[in-house]
Amino acid sequence: MRVYFSMFKMRLIAGMQYRAAAWAGVATQFFWGFMNLMVYQAFYASSGTEPPMPWPQLVSYIWLRQAFLAIVMLWVRDGELLRGIADGHVAYELCRPYDLFKTWFARLSAMRVSSAAMRCVPILTLGFFLPAQYRMPLPAGFGALGLFLLSLALSLLLVTAISMFIYILTFITLSPIGSMLIITVAAEFLQGSLIPVPLMPEPLQRFLDFLPFRYTSDLPFRIYSGGISGYDALLQTGVQILWIVVLLLLGNAALKRVLRRVVIQGG
Amino acid sequence: MIYFKYVRMVIKSFMQYRASFWLTMIGQFFVSFFAFLGIYLMFARFDNIAGWSFGEVALCFGVVQTAFAVTECFARGFDIFRDFIKQGTFDRIMLRPRSTILQVLGSNFELSRIGRLAQSFVTLGLAASWMDADWNAMKAVTLIFMIVSGVFIFTGIFILGATVCFFTVEGLEFINIFTDGGREIASYPLTIYAKWIMRFFTFIIPFGCFNYLPLMYLTGRAEGRELLYMLTPLAGILFIAPCLGVWRLGVRRYLSTGN
Amino acid sequence: MITLKNINKTFKVAQRGKGAGAAFKALFKRDYKYIRALNDVSFHIGEGEIVGYIGPNGAGKSTTIKVMSGILSPDSGQCDIMDFTPWKNRREYVKNIGVVFGQRTQLWWDVPIADSFDLLRDIYKIPAAEYARTLDMLTETMGLSEFLNTPLRQVSLGQRMRAEIAASLLHSPKILFLDEPTIGLDAVSKLAVRQFIKAVNAERKLTVILTTHDQNDIEALTDRVILIGRGKILHDGSMQNIKHKFDTYRTLTITFSPREAPAALPGAELVSWSGERAVYRLDTSKITVSSAIGELSKTLNILDMTVETPPIEEIIAGLYAEHGI
Numbered sequence: 001m002r003v004y005f006s007m008f009k010m011r012l013i014a015g016m017q018y019r020a021a022a023w024a025g026v027a028t029q030f031f032w033g034f035m036n037l038m039v040y041q042a043f044y045a046s047s048g049t050e051p052p053m054p055w056p057q058l059v060s061y062i063w064l065r066q067a068f069l070a071i072v073m074l075w076v077r078d079g080e081l082l083r084g085i086a087d088g089h090v091a092y093e094l095c096r097p098y099d100l101f102k103t104w105f106a107r108l109s110a111m112r113v114s115s116a117a118m119r120c121v122p123i124l125t126l127g128f129f130l131p132a133q134y135r136m137p138l139p140a141g142f143g144a145l146g147l148f149l150l151s152l153a154l155s156l157l158l159v160t161a162i163s164m165f166i167y168i169l170t171f172i173t174l175s176p177i178g179s180m181l182i183i184t185v186a187a188e189f190l191q192g193s194l195i196p197v198p199l200m201p202e203p204l205q206r207f208l209d210f211l212p213f214r215y216t217s218d219l220p221f222r223i224y225s226g227g228i229s230g231y232d233a234l235l236q237t238g239v240q241i242l243w244i245v246v247l248l249l250l251g252n253a254a255l256k257r258v259l260r261r262v263v264i265q266g267g
Numbered sequence: 268m269i270y271f272k273y274v275r276m277v278i279k280s281f282m283q284y285r286a287s288f289w290l291t292m293i294g295q296f297f298v299s300f301f302a303f304l305g306i307y308l309m310f311a312r313f314d315n316i317a318g319w320s321f322g323e324v325a326l327c328f329g330v331v332q333t334a335f336a337v338t339e340c341f342a343r344g345f346d347i348f349r350d351f352i353k354q355g356t357f358d359r360i361m362l363r364p365r366s367t368i369l370q371v372l373g374s375n376f377e378l379s380r381i382g383r384l385a386q387s388f389v390t391l392g393l394a395a396s397w398m399d400a401d402w403n404a405m406k407a408v409t410l411i412f413m414i415v416s417g418v419f420i421f422t423g424i425f426i427l428g429a430t431v432c433f434f435t436v437e438g439l440e441f442i443n444i445f446t447d448g449g450r451e452i453a454s455y456p457l458t459i460y461a462k463w464i465m466r467f468f469t470f471i472i473p474f475g476c477f478n479y480l481p482l483m484y485l486t487g488r489a490e491g492r493e494l495l496y497m498l499t500p501l502a503g504i505l506f507i508a509p510c511l512g513v514w515r516l517g518v519r520r521y522l523s524t525g526n
Numbered sequence: 527m528i529t530l531k532n533i534n535k536t537f538k539v540a541q542r543g544k545g546a547g548a549a550f551k552a553l554f555k556r557d558y559k560y561i562r563a564l565n566d567v568s569f570h571i572g573e574g575e576i577v578g579y580i581g582p583n584g585a586g587k588s589t590t591i592k593v594m595s596g597i598l599s600p601d602s603g604q605c606d607i608m609d610f611t612p613w614k615n616r617r618e619y620v621k622n623i624g625v626v627f628g629q630r631t632q633l634w635w636d637v638p639i640a641d642s643f644d645l646l647r648d649i650y651k652i653p654a655a656e657y658a659r660t661l662d663m664l665t666e667t668m669g670l671s672e673f674l675n676t677p678l679r680q681v682s683l684g685q686r687m688r689a690e691i692a693a694s695l696l697h698s699p700k701i702l703f704l705d706e707p708t709i710g711l712d713a714v715s716k717l718a719v720r721q722f723i724k725a726v727n728a729e730r731k732l733t734v735i736l737t738t739h740d741q742n743d744i745e746a747l748t749d750r751v752i753l754i755g756r757g758k759i760l761h762d763g764s765m766q767n768i769k770h771k772f773d774t775y776r777t778l779t780i781t782f783s784p785r786e787a788p789a790a791l792p793g794a795e796l797v798s799w800s801g802e803r804a805v806y807r808l809d810t811s812k813i814t815v816s817s818a819i820g821e822l823s824k825t826l827n828i829l830d831m832t833v834e835t836p837p838i839e840e841i842i843a844g845l846y847a848e849h850g851i
Binding site: 020021023024025027028031032035038039042043044045046047048051052173175177178179180181182185186188189194195199200201204 | 284286287288289290291292293294295297298301302304305308309311312313314315316317318437438439440441443444448451452455459460461464
């Protein structure tokens with residue numbers, strides 16, 4: 001366990017090195033959220049009927065997404081690792097005395113945490129001080145806040161578990177760019193980052209309940225604002241945990257299979 | 268022309284990695300497709316945005332996506348210019364008896380953006396039929412003007428972004444606010460935004476010239492001043508001039524500081 | 527051909543402290559340090575000369591090459607190359623020069639070398655007949671034919687360097703700048719590259735300026751060296767001259783049948799000794815190499831020996847001491 005923790009720590013420190021990039025990232029993500037909100041605001045203002053998602057809930061949905069982008073987005077990637085797989089250098093890692101799946105999991109989740117840790121504070125702080133219509137609302141209650149934090153932590157595990165498949169797939173395609181693009185853009189839509197899930201048509205929403213993606217971001221963000229609460233919130237967090245377990249088992253098996261092939265073919 | 272000789276080289280390099288190329292192309296198609304799906308679903312929920320119909324917004328989206336895809340195809344060298352500075356490639360460019368702009372343009376040619384382009388054309392075609400407009404030759408010409416204008420404006424922004432690399436190679440992510448961010452903003456008619464944003468993206472960075480101004484003409488909102496609104500895209504093309512000027516300043520700075 | 531007069535260049539370099547506090551401060555305020563890269567650099571090089579431009583890393587070699595090739599403007603001073611000021615009229619000037627950076631390629635990575643050459647033909651607008659003639663000549667003298675149609679990424683480092691130099695000569699420049707042309711090459715490739723440089727120099731009266739860390743490059747190609755250290759020209763003239771001046775000792779290494787400790791030699795210092803191998807440093811003003819060997823063979827059964835002259839780094843260190851920098 002110790003080696004995975006060290007790996008996590010290493011990545012965390014490495015991520016903190018790029019401060020200029022972090023500031024630029026904060027500015028970009030803040031701007032992006034602001035722009036999104038302005039578009040939604042125009043839609044809301046033109047609507048004759050009451051939209052299914054109250055405005056303050058939408059505002060917190062957007063700001064939370066921007067603040068925790070590094071945690072929830074599948075396109076956040078470890079370029080070094082991808083290159084290593086594509087050009088075969090990863091073979092050296094096979095010689096080390098640790099489990100590759102756990103090591104990568106630690107490495108990838110640490111990258112997300114270090115990146116998010118630096119960016120979420122300034123974005124949320126700014127969000128709380130914006131003029132009323134764009135201001136980040138407070139959580140629906142203490143219970144909601146607690147469950148939100150738990151669910152967000154689970155999101156980190158879930159997103160990392162899903163992202164493992166991208167790295168495993170790279171063993172097969174050997175060129176990460178194309179397949180990565182297709183998967184991440186689809187995931188972005190399915191998790192509700194392109195448009196919030198509650199604004200989608202109802203049949204589509206039912207469909208998304210049966211996929212893991214919605215539980216990576218839509219669930220924690222709506223728990224925060226009270227859009228999902230009580231028994232429903234607990235039940236869906238349970239589903240989130242279930243998905244984590246299932247995907248970790250599948251990912252572990254898939255990596256073992258791919259590695260066996262790599263060893264046989266000699267990389 | 269020398270530019271096309273460069274393009275041929277880039278394509279030859281590309282063909283060495285065929286599988287990757289096709290996947291990237293398909294990926295690019297989906298990027299644009301899902302963005303469009305997002306807009307479609309929003310209109311399934313709301314029937315208009317600040318008075319603009321789905322067809323009108325779709326046309327606006329199609330124009331922007333087309334212009335952006337073409338720009339990324341041709342001017343990708345400016346988009347990744349930071350690597351040119353870091354790897355010393357720009358030194359080599361300075362050693363050639365050709366214009367630096369031409370060489371950077373020629374250095375990279377993202378054929379995979381054809382995927383995005385294909386999706387954009389489909390959107391444009393569909394939008395043109397969904398939209399409540401009487402299409403005629405003048406309007407078709409205006410539509411072409413809009414795309415050309417968009418390409419020039421995005422190229423100008425890419426050049427400005429690349430020029431920043433002469434001064435610093437850190438924290439360049441903020442340039443995305445103007446490239447990708449610009450594309451997102453201009454996907455909707457600018458009149459839906461707050462006044463100051465609309466003004467900024469009309470008079471400073473002239474997105475308005477290929478966005479709501481000619482769109483007003485296409486959708487019959489420009490009564491009495493049709494010709495003026497129709498020609499606004501041509502004004503947008505002028506944006507490239509100051510960008511080229513700033514580029515020259517950047518090159519002069521590079522000449523005195525190196526890297 | 528080439529005249530540099532009192533060229534000066536200072537760089538401003540951002541300083542960064544260690545630790546989180548310093549890094550945070552650097553986000554708002556930067557400290558700068560000024561580095562004098564070129565300090566009153568002057569020299570003249572005539573047509574058809576081969577000149578070795580040498581000095582340790584960071585001495586100002588690359589900066590000088592950049593100034594002479596027109597990609598960097600100096601703070602002050604004059605540079606007149608074939609009646610051009612390189613950093614002005616860049617596009618006209620660079621037609622007359624070829625530049626090879628040993629560590630960077632100018633050819634396209636994924637396409638056959640011949641295709642890269644064709645693109646260069648178009649970039650430099652070389653007439654078809656002339657291009658064919660030059661290419662034939664280069665292919666023959668450099669032995670390019672066997673890999674001309676291979677993508678660059680698949681050729682060896684030695685082949686690549688030959689292709690790089692050929693690429694810089696396609697437009698028949700008058701001056702060739704070579705920045706470490708033999709770096710990383712094996713012995714055979716080094717020989718081929720040197721031979722080729724000599725050949726084009728003789729055939730076309732090509733002026734060649736090369737920077738290198740390899741003493742053998744200098745010895746094989748030229749006797750004139752310009753030595754630069756910390757931005758200042760320390761020496762301009764024959765290699766033999768400087769060598770002679772600082773050539774005060776030899777390093778003698780012998781291998782002998784193991785017996786007891788090797789004998790002490792008057793006028794020499796025993797640098798190291800282990801079992802059957804001993805290294806002496808001979809002060810040539812006190813003892814000659816032959817008398818040292820004679821002396822040693824009296825007591826030891828010598829199996830093998832080498833004599834080395836001081837490496838160029840030590841000569842440069844000596845010059846530093848002399849110039850007080």
